[in-house]
Amino acid sequence: MIYDSLKNFADYAGIAPAAWKAVAEFLRTATPDMAGGCHELGNGVRALVQKYHPHAADADKLEIHRNFADIQLLLAGRESIIYSAIDGLDTVVDYVPADDYALYRMAGAGVPLELVPGNFSVFLPGEGHMPGVGCPDSDVVKVVVKVPAEAFVKAAK
Numbered sequence: 001m002i003y004d005s006l007k008n009f010a011d012y013a014g015i016a017p018a019a020w021k022a023v024a025e026f027l028r029t030a031t032p033d034m035a036g037g038c039h040e041l042g043n044g045v046r047a048l049v050q051k052y053h054p055h056a057a058d059a060d061k062l063e064i065h066r067n068f069a070d071i072q073l074l075l076a077g078r079e080s081i082i083y084s085a086i087d088g089l090d091t092v093v094d095y096v097p098a099d100d101y102a103l104y105r106m107a108g109a110g111v112p113l114e115l116v117p118g119n120f121s122v123f124l125p126g127e128g129h130m131p132g133v134g135c136p137d138s139d140v141v142k143v144v145v146k147v148p149a150e151a152f153v154k155a156a157k
Contacts, residue, residue, distance in 0.1 A: 050141070052142075063102070064086055069125060074140060081132075086127075
């Protein structure tokens with residue numbers, strides 16, 4: 001998991017160089033008033049622009065992905081993403097390959113990460129996260145970039 005300021009976004013380019021370049025180019029033109037929907041960025045990378053109201057935390061909605069990492073950032077609004085390891089947690093929804101997710105029942109509070117315009121988070125495959133938590137009265141415009149797991153550079157042993 002990565003949680004940092006967008007001003008440091010380029011510092012992480014080495015972990016998935018081609019994907020990071022495509023995401024940076026997309027973000028240069030991303031604005032809160034852009035249309036929602038899916039934007040194909042090439043090499044299996046896609047940006048999903050979402051507009052919604054945050055919700056209360058739900059212990060049964062801790063998600064993981066196996067084949068994609070999520071880069072999450074807000075263009076408008078604020079929310080929390082709750083992070084938690086999944087080891088030892090009960091499965092609520094078994095892995096759904098077509099949609100690349102499984103849901104777990106979170107034990108305890110997890111670690112809340114405040115997402116506001118100007119910061120971002122990255123959740124690698126297998127890392128538990130519960131996005132969209134917050135005040136339901138606020139309007140959120142969010143970009144979730146799906147990066148294929150194979151785009152990430154393997155660390156030397």
